[in-house]
Amino acid sequence: MKVPLLAFNDKGIYCQQADVYLDPWQPVKNAIITHGHADHSRWGHQNYITHHTNVPIIRHRLGEINVTGIAWNETFVINNVKFSLHPAGHIIGSSQIRVEHKGEVWVFTGDYKTEDDGISVPYEVVKCDTFITECTFGLPAFNWIPQAEVSSQINNWWAENKAEGKTSILFGYSLGKAQRLLKYLDTDIGTIYTHGAIENMTNVLRPLVDFPPTTLVTRETKKEDLLGNIVLAPPSAHGSTWIRKMTPFVTGSASGWMAFRGARRRRAVDKGFVLSDHCDWYSLLDCIKATGAEKIICTHGYTDIFSKYLRELGYDARTEKTQYEGETADSEGVEPENTAIENEA
Template sequence: MIISKKPLLEFTKKGIYCAEADVFLDPWKPVDKAIITHGHSDHSRWGHKQYITHHTNIPIIKHRLGDIKVIGKKYGEIFVINNVKFSFHPAGHIIGSSQIRVEHKGEVWVFTGDYKIEDDGVSVPFEPIKCNTFITECTFGLPAFKWIPQKEVFENINQWWVENKDEGKTSILFGYSLGKAQRLLKNLNPEIGKIYTHGAIENMTNVIRPMIDFPETTLITKETKKEELLGNIVLAPPSTHGGTWIRKMVPYVTASASGWMTFRGARRRRAIDKGFVLSDHCDWDGLLTAVKETGATKIISTHGYTEIFSKYLREIGYDARTEKTQYEGELAEMESKKESEVVE
């Protein structure tokens, strides 16, 4: 009789579960103990009895989740739960984001959460970790997704701002309040003009400011006059587009910074004037590079274009499969209505 070996990590109704340690990784339903990769809402949810995360992620998830019981760890610091070794390693996705390494009886699994391999100058750069099994997101797991270096993207964004200023218009740039907004802010040129922010972005940026040197920003309030904004730039959550908050800023030009801007149709559907291709996730080549550098033979694809990506991996010799989760990639980084109405 052949007894199949139970996998070190299992995909359950509550989330990714390590039975040996009785702990979940980024669970989507309330559990007793959760190890959390980063602060986006699909990976760090409210309701767990205890959270374990990288220490720089603590103020971020407390800002979003309130008074929670949380333990912070450093990158590379090994902590043991029921003889299972865990450690966090840089994911390069957003500030405080981590991959989770899990080791037991010589077997090593790595769960990426969300990640990218390009150094964005804000988050700690991605670090490939050797393992036997690699659980990877593939939000942009299609060959059509191919990012250009961010230096070129930000040169284009700043030039767009200059052109709008010359025309006497306000530039409104959409980016998620956690991660994308700070990446944009870090790379905007304050010599062009003033940088204004929506309340959701201002609040989150103030949480992160003690860790990162950002340009000065000015919060938009009910007292802010549209004449003050002319020629300047406004950072706003995507969920504000089309609302009363933004309509008070006429004349303005809008732009979105997202991986989805690869497709012109996405920009048209969202009624955006300009699209800049900039993502905090890997493109196709980035995913393949990460997979190769882990040395893993077994690859599990979670959220994104899982079937296409896994099929390709099988064709080039990997033992690859997919698993369903409740992670949503860039879609989950959209602000809730409550967040977007901070100052409306």
């Protein structure tokens, strides 16, 4: 019986021929990592391989690890298996992993999006035979509006809150979403303040991206200093004593889940902005078609519904269980409180 080029086991996605795992969720000897979010890059592996812009991110999160940085489209060979990393467009340093052996090509996307956010290297189509895709937002209800429109909504909301003498608190994950929001905030409106988790991660990324200046919220920061300004904070800060000291304030959340009715109410925020670092339904389908792949493996999200639709289109599609979270309807990912181990989505 032919051994598949990539197989799913209790540790992760395994390439037996090369004895290497892709984004493993249990400690292994050799791991190729797509990006820095905590569900894809975990502590405990002996050797890490990732894109070189992701190296400072995972070192910041995981500490001193044995990691090798690779450039886009750079081929590296492990036991006659060819690997290369290609832009996924999800967050800074996020990759798809191309695996080739004996003329067979598989691509593992990790998490990805096709809209150019201006801070990540845009998604690249990679031709393959088998395509392993997330489907976090694999329902037709998800159809993103252009990023520029969302940015205008956020800046207008901030300006309105300022006119009312209130602080704007905008929730976004410390790696990825926060930097995307920060890049397009209008500093003519006021000052951008940050929670420590976001400030620390943004400082890691400043050598790579021209971000606006930010001011860290400290114990010495007075609520009078914040009035009319905006505070970027991780969702874990919602309802904390840290945030209650900022009254009067208005809260907002940027997430793909804000496309669902009731999501804003469930998260107990005043305003929701539909902005995701993942593909919507239509982008997923376009990406799959562009790869030319006949076999599709759906890993996390609306796997059953999406794979069923793909089979109706004629694809050989199936699902596989993983421990990747992506953006979840309740938490939009996992963000530990420990700011030395930060996450997304």
